[in-house]
Amino acid sequence: TQLLEQSPQxxxxxxxxxxxxxxxxxxxxxxxxxYRQEPGEGPVLLVTVVTGGEVKKxxxxxxxxxxxxKDSSLHITAAQPGDTGLYLCAGAVVGFGNEKLTFGTxxxxxxxx
Amino acid sequence: KAGVxxxxxxxxxxxxxxxxxxxxxxxxxxxxxxxxxxxxxxLQFLFEYFSETQRNKGNFPGRFSGRQFSNSRSEMNVSTLxxxxxxxxxxxxxxxxxxxxxxxxxxTRLTVV
Numbered sequence: 001t002q003l004l005e006q007s008p009q010x011x012x013x014x015x016x017x018x019x020x021x022x023x024x025x026x027x028x029x030x031x032x033x034x035y036r037q038e039p040g041e042g043p044v045l046l047v048t049v050v051t052g053g054e055v056k057k058x059x060x061x062x063x064x065x066x067x068x069x070k071d072s073s074l075h076i077t078a079a080q081p082g083d084t085g086l087y088l089c090a091g092a093v094v095g096f097g098n099e100k101l102t103f104g105t106x107x108x109x110x111x112x113x
Numbered sequence: 114k115a116g117v118x119x120x121x122x123x124x125x126x127x128x129x130x131x132x133x134x135x136x137x138x139x140x141x142x143x144x145x146x147x148x149x150x151x152x153x154x155x156l157q158f159l160f161e162y163f164s165e166t167q168r169n170k171g172n173f174p175g176r177f178s179g180r181q182f183s184n185s186r187s188e189m190n191v192s193t194l195x196x197x198x199x200x201x202x203x204x205x206x207x208x209x210x211x212x213x214x215x216x217x218x219x220x221t222r223l224t225v226v
Contacts, residue, residue: 033214033215035217040219041219041220042117042203042205042217042218042219042220043156043203043215043217044217045214045215045216048214088156090215100146100158100161100169101146101158101205101215102158103148103155103156103157103158104155105155106155106156
């Protein structure tokens with residue numbers, strides 16, 4: 001069973017601060033995705049990382065895939081109230097006829113104006 | 114391009130009843146996956162359908178079932194509802210198997226009383 005643990009589970013910070021969310025597993029993934037979910041909505045895909053060590057930037061958000069493809073981090077610079085939401089990482093294993101996404105436990109982020 | 118459409122958005126059912134939820138994927142997407150989201154368990158994979166066949170199944174009892182039609186639309190059914198089935202049920206579509214980026218609908222909020 002592939003498990004993805006996210007930390008912290010809850011995070012509440014002031015607008016303008018920086019933060020990092022972690023996603024860790026003992027399993028190797030073919031790719032890893034980050035989603036953001038707002039209340040009453042489904043998760044929205046932010047980014048997919050595929051190569052070990054890969055870094056992707058989306059405006060103030062920086063995503064990194066671990067060298068061994070077992071973990072990932074999301075760093076937000078100068079957080080804004082619009083960043084508030086539930087952040088989910090999801091790992092995919094492809095190629096064994098068992099393709100599916102395994103979702104992390106989630107990080108609920110609140111940015112205080 | 115229209116997104117993933119789930120109906121109904123909200124549903125209230127009584128214990129012991131059954132329920133059917135519907136999902137229309139993004140046009141051209143052939144893979145549909147279903148997830149259950151609860152505060153305590155997070156996002157849990159139910160099953161995946163591709164080309165009208167169930168390709169993958171999560172650890173849920175047989176009361177949870179689904180199907181996919183030739184136009185890729187999918188339905189999931191829960192029989193003999195229990196209070197613990199109260200959750201947000203999310204449908205996600207992907208272009209193909211192995212293309213694991215998932216695009217989610219807004220979900221169906223099921224409340225069992």
